Amino acid sequence: MAAVQSGVPPSLSAKVTGSFAYLTIRDRLPTILTKVIDTIHRNKNTFFEEHGEEGIEAEKQAIGLLSKLRNELQTDKPVIELTDGLEDTDSWNEYLQRQQRLQGDQEPVSWFKSPWLYVECYMYRRIQEAVSLNPPISNFDVFNEGKTQSFYESQKAVMTLCTFLEDTQKNAEKLSPDQLSEHFSKLLQISLWGNKCDLSISAGQDNSQKTSPVDALAGLQPYILVNDSGMVWSTLMSSRRAGESGESGVDRVDIVLDNAGFELVTDLVLADFLVSSGLARKIYFHGKSFPWFVSDVTANDFHWTIRQTMAANHKWMSKRGFQWQNYVKEGAWSYHDHPFWTQPHEFCDMAADAPDLYARLQQADLILFKGDLNYRKLTGDRAWEHTVAFSTALRGFGPAPLCSLRTLKANVQVGLQPGQGEKLASKDPTWMTNGKYAVIQFYRPL
Ligand SMILES: O=P(O)(O)OC[C@H]1O[C@](O)(CO)[C@@H](O)[C@@H]1O
Numbered sequence: 335m336a337a338v339q340s341g342v343p344p345s346l347s348a349k350v351t352g353s354f355a356y357l358t359i360r361d362r363l364p365t366i367l368t369k370v371i372d373t374i375h376r377n378k379n380t381f382f383e384e385h386g387e388e389g390i391e392a393e394k395q396a397i398g399l400l401s402k403l404r405n406e407l408q409t410d411k412p413v414i415e416l417t418d419g420l421e422d423t424d425s426w427n428e429y430l431q432r433q434q435r436l437q438g439d440q441e442p443v444s445w446f447k448s449p450w451l452y453v454e455c456y457m458y459r460r461i462q463e464a465v466s467l468n469p470p471i472s473n474f475d476v477f478n479e480g481k482t483q484s485f486y487e488s489q490k491a492v493m494t495l496c497t498f499l500e501d502t503q504k505n506a507e508k509l510s511p512d513q514l515s516e517h518f519s520k521l522l523q524i525s526l527w528g529n530k531c532d533l534s535i536s537a538g539q540d541n542s543q544k545t546s547p548v549d550a551l552a553g554l555q556p557y558i559l560v561n562d563s564g565m566v567w568s569t570l571m572s573s574r575r576a577g578e579s580g581e582s583g584v585d586r587v588d589i590v591l592d593n594a595g596f597e598l599v600t601d602l603v604l605a606d607f608l609v610s611s612g613l614a615r616k617i618y619f620h621g622k623s624f625p626w627f628v629s630d631v632t633a634n635d636f637h638w639t640i641r642q643t644m645a646a647n648h649k650w651m652s653k654r655g656f657q658w659q660n661y662v663k664e665g666a667w668s669y670h671d672h673p674f675w676t677q678p679h680e681f682c683d684m685a686a687d688a689p690d691l692y693a694r695l696q697q698a699d700l701i702l703f704k705g706d707l708n709y710r711k712l713t714g715d716r717a718w719e720h721t722v723a724f725s726t727a728l729r730g731f732g733p734a735p736l737c738s739l740r741t742l743k744a745n746v747q748v749g750l751q752p753g754q755g756e757k758l759a760s761k762d763p764t765w766m767t768n769g770k771y772a773v774i775q776f777y778r779p780l
């Protein structure tokens with residue numbers, strides 16, 4: 335018999351025919367796999383130039399593995415163990431057993447029957463396996479083209495944003511606390527809406543920022559369903575006051591990054607503002623250790639974005655790029671990855687399953703979790719009632735004060751007012767998945 339935890343709703347799953355999870359697995363994931371296959375194929379000549387015949391062989395093998403994966407997914411075959419012997423392989427295989435135990439042994443763990451969060455993460459890990467089993471191309475990022483393209487396509491918006499930051503800096507000394515808080519709130523919202531620009535929800539279709547992100551804010555305000563930005567600001571302020579005399583700001587803000595391209599720039603601009611205005615001394619960025627959910631940030635994307643910003647033919651943009659490189663050199667900014675971010679766990683499992691990462695996050699004064707997938711993991715991707723408190727859905731996860739900045743792209747949403755969800759559903763039936771709505775949702779551990 336399947337084990338049922340009392341009081342905790344079931345995981346979202348494609349077994350509910352017609353649900354968003356079902357449509358994602360039936361339609362969006364195979365499309366993403368087909369694009370990955372096509373990308374590898376288009377790079378055949380490059381592989382040949384770099385590795386000769388071995389490169390061609392690797393291309394063929396990887397495509398074979400990915401076609402097999404697509405077939406397994408589309409025919410709802412059992413999920414199988416990984417065989418690539420990487421640092422996280424055992425942990426993935428143990429997780430499969432855990433899922434099997436939870437599900438009971440009548441039916442194998444499979445794409446359309448098991449938790450959506452698990453199988454969707456598993457697909458990206460299998461893509462990584464297909465590449466890593468073919469050593470000459472094992473560092474090839476199958477999503478790189480889309481990520482760089484989305485950065486270039488949002489150049490104008492990036493320039494506007496860097497000019498906006500420059501203006502806030504010019505008058506920095508003269509700013510009253512209210513003005514400082516006003517700028518912070520704007521940059522927090524820009525980073526929030528930056529999350530519209532992911533490439534997973536659109537199955538890799540162009541989704542970049544083309545209009546001014548600053549001018550758009552006022553019009554977007556009504557679409558923020560929960561806005562706890564005041565609590566985020568007081569967290570930065572309360573530590574400021576608690577600091578020793580003369581010291582200002584909190585010590586460390588952690589940003590758990592989501593997507594490369596425009597969203598990453600909005601995060602870097604926010605981080606720049608926090609450091610340059612003395613609100614935080616250090617920023618820890620947390621990213622992925624391999625390509626993930628189409629557009630997520632890897633170490634390579636992080637450093638590439640800084641270099642591209644430096645190289646821009648725009649005074650304020652390149653100035654920011656150099657500033658960011660300095661922050662990295664001086665250690666005010668640092669990039670960290672951990673295998674846990676590319677695993678399928680709900681975050682309530684982090685303390686037990688990745689105690690080192692949990693301990694590291696406990697050192698932060700504030701953690702910003704970017705994006706939809708992080709929200710799904712914070713809430714366990716479960717069928718919660720909309721009025722359930724965010725703190726309840728976190729199920730004990732709370733290494734430090736934390737805030738989710740997320741546009742809604744999956745049908746899980748907690749912490750709403752009674753009736754709010756129903757009203758939204760009658761006005762806009764796809765409100766939970768169309769990316770038009772957003773939340774700034776805060777939690778402070780007791
Ligand atoms: O980049 P984000 O904001 O995490 O969005 C990715 C989202 O897109 C989806 O792939 C859409 O199904 C979700 O699974 C995922 O949560």
Ligand SMILES: [Mn+2]
Nearest residue numbers: 532592593627
């Ligand atoms: Mn993402």
